[in-house]
Amino acid sequence: MPDRPTTKDARREAAREKARQMREAQARAKRRNRVLAISAGAVALVLVIGAVAFGISRAGGGEPAATPPGVTADGGVVLGQADAPHTVTVFQDYQCPVCKAYEASVGPWLKEQVDSGATKLEYRPISFLDAQSSGTEYSTRAANAAFCLAGQPGVDFYAFNTAMYLEQPAEGTDGLTDSRLVSIAQSAGGDIGTCVASRTYDDFVAERTEAAFALTDSSGARTVQGTPTVFVDGQLLQNDQGGAPDQQALATAIGVAG
Incomplete structure (x- = not known):
């Protein structure tokens, strides 16, 4: 067993x-x-x-993306006499409501200073508000349109810039159509139809937007954190709340009557 x-x-x-x-x-x-x-x-x-x-x-x-004719390598559209003693630089997004208000507030006065030879005015279109245009990338399309126009002879870029803000679409909408951007440019003396249709400078817009938000001061702090952001002769100028300076502050900075 x-x-x-x-x-x-x-x-x-x-x-x-x-x-x-x-x-x-x-x-x-x-x-x-x-x-x-x-x-x-x-x-x-x-x-x-x-x-x-x-x-x-x-x-x-x-x-590197191609630089549009008539625009600085840094993405600046410069208005005024080359020998003007000062330069006011404005970083802007055409979808930005605060930029619209700022342009209405100080734009005409700045134009007077440009015409008098007191300063140059440099617009730097960037695009970080594409999400506010229902997927149509209006900020990028608008900045591209600006760069398409800037290099053309005989155009009135200030008139274009002003019109873009006067017709600024509400946030959350589709933004202006490409055909409307072309029409605004035509009113300012330029023809940007092909350039707008092909989105020629989209890469340049993206490059300059990234570069803008990478700018820092001597302490390493970022200087561009939104729009509008204003520099005078390369130095950041702000109001007491950290926003863009008013007309009097700009006048003081460039040494003219406010």
Whole structure:
């Protein structure tokens, strides 16, 4: 008659079986984690490749975007006499309601100072409010239109800039149509139909917007944190609340009567 296992043998066998099951479970977990790690790495690589490809497509194969004729490398549209002693620089987004109010408040006075030779006026269109135009990228389209116009001879860029704010669409709407942007430019003496249709300077707009928000002062603090942001002769000028300066502050900065 075969020997019957004792209780002690049964416990030992049960322990061995439990250990075997645990080893197999650990092996399965290790294999599963290895597969997950490989999969996660593959996904990450795809995302990186996608991001690089998108960046290249937006920036012309990794090369700097072409600078529009008549615009500084920094994205400035400069009005006034080349030998004017001062330069007032205004960073602006054509979708920005505060920019519209600011232009209405100090724009005409600044134009007078430009015409008198007291200062140059440099507009720097940027676009960070595309999300406020129902997916039509109005900020980018408007800035592109400005750059399309700026290099054309005989245009009145100040008139274009003023009209863009007078017709500024409400936030959350589609923004002005491309045909309307072309019409505003025509009224200012320019023809930008092809340039607007092809979005010629979209990459330049994106580049200059990124560069604007990367600007810092001597302490490393960011100087452009929204629009409008105003510099006089390269120095940030703000009011007591950290906003754009009023007419009197600008007058003091360039040494003329307010």
